[in-house]
Amino acid sequence: MQSLYDIPAPAKLNLFLHITGRRADGYHLLQSVFMLIDWSDTLHFSLRTDGQISREDLTWALPADDLVVRAARALQQHSQCPLGVHIGVAKSVPAQAGMGGGSSDAASTLLALNRLWKLNLSVQTLSRIGLALGADVPFFLGGHHAWVEGIGEKITPIELPHARFAVVKPEAGLDTARIFSDPALKRDSKTAIISGFAADAFGKFDFGRNDLQAVAQKLCPGVNQALEWLQSQGLHGRMTGSGSAVFAQLLHDIDVMSAPDALQVRLCSNLDVHPLVGWASSDG
Numbered sequence: 001m002q003s004l005y006d007i008p009a010p011a012k013l014n015l016f017l018h019i020t021g022r023r024a025d026g027y028h029l030l031q032s033v034f035m036l037i038d039w040s041d042t043l044h045f046s047l048r049t050d051g052q053i054s055r056e057d058l059t060w061a062l063p064a065d066d067l068v069v070r071a072a073r074a075l076q077q078h079s080q081c082p083l084g085v086h087i088g089v090a091k092s093v094p095a096q097a098g099m100g101g102g103s104s105d106a107a108s109t110l111l112a113l114n115r116l117w118k119l120n121l122s123v124q125t126l127s128r129i130g131l132a133l134g135a136d137v138p139f140f141l142g143g144h145h146a147w148v149e150g151i152g153e154k155i156t157p158i159e160l161p162h163a164r165f166a167v168v169k170p171e172a173g174l175d176t177a178r179i180f181s182d183p184a185l186k187r188d189s190k191t192a193i194i195s196g197f198a199a200d201a202f203g204k205f206d207f208g209r210n211d212l213q214a215v216a217q218k219l220c221p222g223v224n225q226a227l228e229w230l231q232s233q234g235l236h237g238r239m240t241g242s243g244s245a246v247f248a249q250l251l252h253d254i255d256v257m258s259a260p261d262a263l264q265v266r267l268c269s270n271l272d273v274h275p276l277v278g279w280a281s282s283d284g
Helices: 067-079 101-116 123-131 137-142 176-180 194-201 213-219 221-232
Strands: 003-022 028-048 053-057 084-090 146-150 154-157 164-170 246-249 263-269
Touching (some): 003 137, 028 101, 028 263, 053 067, 067 084, 101 137, 137 146, 221 246, 221 263
Antiparallel strands (some): 028 084, 146 154, 164 246
8 A cells, every 4th residue: 555654744833913904704814924843743644546535543533524634535526536545643733722733734635645646736726725724724835934914815935044942832722713703802903014024023033923812811821821931931922823822932941841730831943944845846
């Protein structure tokens, strides 16, 4: 049985997240920088010739119709490929953390099956399929740190200097819809530009703020606990995305063992590029 083993699906951090407005259809307009980090899920793919798509959970149980299965099914339907796949999913990136774990799994699934099924589809085609699965999927398919605008669909690759981070995830997660529907959410941040981010924050990773954080701290006490622990280590934390994880750039050593049992702490580095860059062509 032809197989692709140990396919990484790296997480991301939002270095900042500003909400600049809201469209008539209710979607929020945002600006952010998405940064790839070396905290990854691992996926294993084995070719099936019967056209069936199956999944095995190698760590904790996932919903039956999760993004991995949906991505495989969407690619199969788009390409009319008669082949199937069995996917083993070893989760490491926590759910409802704001780190894009599910979207990254979906992107790595599209890239891996594009190769396993010999479809030769371009990144642009895969991104159109991925966007229907989740707004963050095209970012992971693009393979680079990115300046992100609009509702998440406008992606401009950028370079970032190497740095290390402490990422802290409380036990509780956060539901994105609850945050975005909260009337207290700030929705009028001033529009920023890439050059302003580069001038103010390049190498310091302290540009702007996360406009969702105040609401998240109200909804999830664990966010406050994580921020307070980072502060106890001499670090200024910030929430990433719309989940409950927070992070801080590591400027000195910290005592990870001092973290409360309710907090999951991981020391991470940012990546140069996504490990699967080049797995699909960049032709239109």
